[in-house]
Amino acid sequence: MTVDAQPIAKLSDLSDLGFAVVEHSELPAELLDLVDQVRGLVHAVARTQADTAVLAGAARTVAALTEQLGADPRPLGTMVHRTWPDGHTEYGTLSNIVAGPANPLAPPLELVRDGEEVRAEVTLNGLYEGPPGLVHGGWVAALLDQALGSASSMTGRPSLTANLDVNYRKPTPIGAELTVAARITGTERRKVFVSAEIRHHGVVTAEGTAVMVQVAVSRS
Numbered sequence: 001m002t003v004d005a006q007p008i009a010k011l012s013d014l015s016d017l018g019f020a021v022v023e024h025s026e027l028p029a030e031l032l033d034l035v036d037q038v039r040g041l042v043h044a045v046a047r048t049q050a051d052t053a054v055l056a057g058a059a060r061t062v063a064a065l066t067e068q069l070g071a072d073p074r075p076l077g078t079m080v081h082r083t084w085p086d087g088h089t090e091y092g093t094l095s096n097i098v099a100g101p102a103n104p105l106a107p108p109l110e111l112v113r114d115g116e117e118v119r120a121e122v123t124l125n126g127l128y129e130g131p132p133g134l135v136h137g138g139w140v141a142a143l144l145d146q147a148l149g150s151a152s153s154m155t156g157r158p159s160l161t162a163n164l165d166v167n168y169r170k171p172t173p174i175g176a177e178l179t180v181a182a183r184i185t186g187t188e189r190r191k192v193f194v195s196a197e198i199r200h201h202g203v204v205t206a207e208g209t210a211v212m213v214q215v216a217v218s219r220s
């Protein structure tokens, strides 16, 4: 991917720019089920106390599956195109670490538009632990960054985070429903100013602001 500094056009068809694009509605249910199962597997592995024979057998099984599933991978940068009930469409990377529908390591954060905001409800399991029982600060920032990027994309133009500022106001708990919301607060030339916060039971645990810079996209 290359970026340039020319005036930025609205995002059109990324497949015309050489990206591999899949439609969200055409992702097989079997893939989404597998992703969910693997998500559960990773969580189970992180907490297991099984005996060594079980661990060794599981490692063999997983190695065989990895070989089978890794035989013909999609290209890095594969995009997923989604059309929402209100008719707006959006692109994201299929394996985005925070929101990618095919990434078992993504919580996933499923941001939907709600008026002038993007918003998601998410519960993070023990895989996202930093301090005991609390969400890792890097992951708090990742949730905010994703929401801020998604809010910026409401302009219809792609952008990258140039600056991200995070304030951790309260501990963010593991295993509890969190609400993540973000919106655009201003624009200036190619800069899009955005703000976001994470709430637990209505209380802000973290808030962030970002300067997103709109970029032209081409596949190199």
Ligand SMILES: CCCCCCCC/C=C\CCCCCCCC(=O)SCCNC(=O)CCNC(=O)[C@H](O)C(C)(C)COP(=O)(O)OP(=O)(O)OC[C@H]1O[C@@H](n2cnc3c(N)ncnc32)[C@H](O)[C@@H]1OP(=O)(O)O
Pocket (backbone or CB within 6 Å): 001, 003, 004, 005, 091, 092, 093, 145, 146, 149, 150, 153, 158, 159, 160, 161, 162, 163, 188, 189, 190, 191, 211, 213, 215, 216, 217
């Ligand atoms: C392109 C891909 C998109 C594909 C399409 C898919 C759509 C998907 C949609 C929705 C999904 C949402 C997914 C969100 C995921 C979360 C977001 C991320 O994780 S992004 C990854 C982390 N970020 C980077 O890797 C950026 C690395 N940095 C850069 O590439 C450059 O520095 C860049 C593009 C940010 C700016 O470089 P310049 O050369 O294009 O522009 P200059 O001239 O330097 O700056 C332009 C304006 O921005 C200000 N600016 C630049 N850097 C700034 C900074 N750090 N702080 C404040 N202002 C800054 C400058 O002062 C200038 O402002 P003045 O117009 O003159 O007033």
